[in-house]
Amino acid sequence: MGNGTRIGRVRGLGSAHEGAHHWLLQRFTAIGNLILVLWLVFSLAMLPDYSFATVYGWLSSPFSATAMVLLIISTFWHARLGMQVMIEDYLGGANRFAAILLLNLVFLSLGVFGVISVIRIALGGA
Numbered sequence: 830m831g832n833g834t835r836i837g838r839v840r841g842l843g844s845a846h847e848g849a850h851h852w853l854l855q856r857f858t859a860i861g862n863l864i865l866v867l868w869l870v871f872s873l874a875m876l877p878d879y880s881f882a883t884v885y886g887w888l889s890s891p892f893s894a895t896a897m898v899l900l901i902i903s904t905f906w907h908a909r910l911g912m913q914v915m916i917e918d919y920l921g922g923a924n925r926f927a928a929i930l931l932l933n934l935v936f937l938s939l940g941v942f943g944v945i946s947v948i949r950i951a952l953g954g955a
Contacts, residue, residue: 858910862903865899872893889951902940909933912936916929
């Protein structure tokens with residue numbers, strides 16, 4: 830009992846039992862974003878001035894660079910999860926597949942660009 834109709838079970842209709850994992854990932858990244866954005870705001874507020882040299886020096890420290898990389902990864906992952914839900918809700922078929930593929934390529938590209946930028950600053954690149 831409770832498994833739906835016989836024809837529904839044969840067709841594979843019903844819950845895919847994957848929604849809880851996606852929901853939890855979205856909540857974990859939201860909590861991570863909250864903590865890391867608070868760190869970013871307070872860290873920037875504690876700087877004596879906002880000249881290029883000061884901010885560059887701040888981001889060159891290992892702790893700041895690591896936290897910024899974590900913020901970039903968490904933010905892009907959270908945004909991708911949210912956009913994926915919207916695409917899955919409103920698109921179907923080949924359009925859904927193409928949109929999710931494009932979504933993954935865009936967010937991965939932007940995330941990698943951000944992480945490489947921070948690493949370049951942290952390692953003293955020009």
